[in-house]
Amino acid sequence: MSKPPSANEGVFLAPNTLYMPVRLSGLDKISVFNDREEPGNFYRVILVWGGEGLLYVNDVPHELSRGSVFLCDAMPRLRSDPQSALRGIQIEYRILTADGSKPRGLEHPVPLKRCASGILRLAAELESAWKAPQPGDPVRTQQLFIEWLAELINEMNVRQRPADSWLGQVLHYMETHFNKELTRERMAEYANVSPEHFSRIFRRHTGRTFSAHLTLLRIRRSAVLVL
Template sequence: MQIRRLPRHEKIHVTGPLSFALREFDLPAFDHGWHQHPEVELTWILEGSGLRHVGDSVEPFGPGDFCLIGANLPHMWSSPPRGAGNRARSFVIQFDPARFGDAFRQLPEMARINQLLAEAAHGICFGDDGASLRQLMEQCRTPIQHLTRLLEVLDSLVDHPRKRQLSLAPWHPVPNRKTDPRVERALAFIAQRWDQPLSQAQVAMAVGLSPAAFSRFFRRHVGRTFQAYLTEMRMSFATRELLETDRTISEIAFAAGFANLSNFNRAFRAIRGMSPREFRRRSLAPA
């Protein structure tokens, strides 16, 4: 299922001696909005947390989050401003594969990178392994070193042990639908409260709609019901916690915003087809 919002087209400006953009951002919050661009993007989160939207994937993110976003795949990292002293820092590389030229991309040495870029049409997460990317790029002293190092990084990601697809399907934008600013307000409101008791009526009030009108509005623009969207975010968080931490299932359930363990187990089984305990056991069992 896909988020039914027409993404804003962003123009990436590349200046200087490099053929790609390499930048570090330091902002009060991640609030760039739902957008897309023909450039492939590598993003490593240095500081900040919130929700990462990539195609039809919605997941919590935090420091260390490292992703590859394919060409024209809509995405956004969103976080509410949390007052003075809080930061939203990221290290970003954006490049257009078309600039390599057909002859270069057809070289046999490019086969693995071409495979990775094809997979990136869904968006890829690599866990929290972005530190090496920044270190490698900062060691470069000449433009050609930057380019060859970028190719080396991409090649190394093909076999990354924590590589995980994000969006269930490549993005196909829905035509003739204008972005409604109330969508962004609703998503921002949810992003601040998804791990707390949260009702559709609360979000509806925050954007100035009745619960019934908001229900239709949300499904039309986001492509799923409010409850399905909220459960998806909570399940994404819970899944990551089950795989990457030693927290108990009860701790994870309450941290994900569920009122009790029974509700969490029921929701998890409905989505994953097994209990959280069985999911953790199978996922972490030696191959």
């Protein structure tokens, strides 16, 4: 199957720029990261892989749950609700540019919800590598951080693409290949989006899950063929 072009505009990792994680901790220590007197080129990430609760950004509450990611620079004052049962990781990273220009980190005014499972998996691997560094692999943490950052940027770029740019192609393909082996994962790859994002947008626009829509389509097409 041919794929539509992926989004090349929007968020990206700048060339000749170094992204370095400098602090990682659990979500029970969110306020500790508020102590940066000179924010400079520092940025923060809050990622949730379990539980539900509130994150206060300059005293404004935001609901978080599994798959939520909040991105900001070091300026906002962050704190979590003591009653929350959020599980995840917070990361502070620094950006250095080769030419000394002002770097641009990842920021988003509200938390991203239901991010792809690959982002959560890489974050968990990053936490493990940070807590137990391997002397024989000194760049493992940096490598995992860049892989995770690239996955997150791809997720943000996918969300910027209008659903109309790929959903119509998917529905047409299903209409013309309904008798083939079609799966959510295969069609998500065709659309160049994550399976989670695919399911969410597909149901929002069609009113049905992918499996239900495919079953109904096959029933209708079979009835037409019988006639």
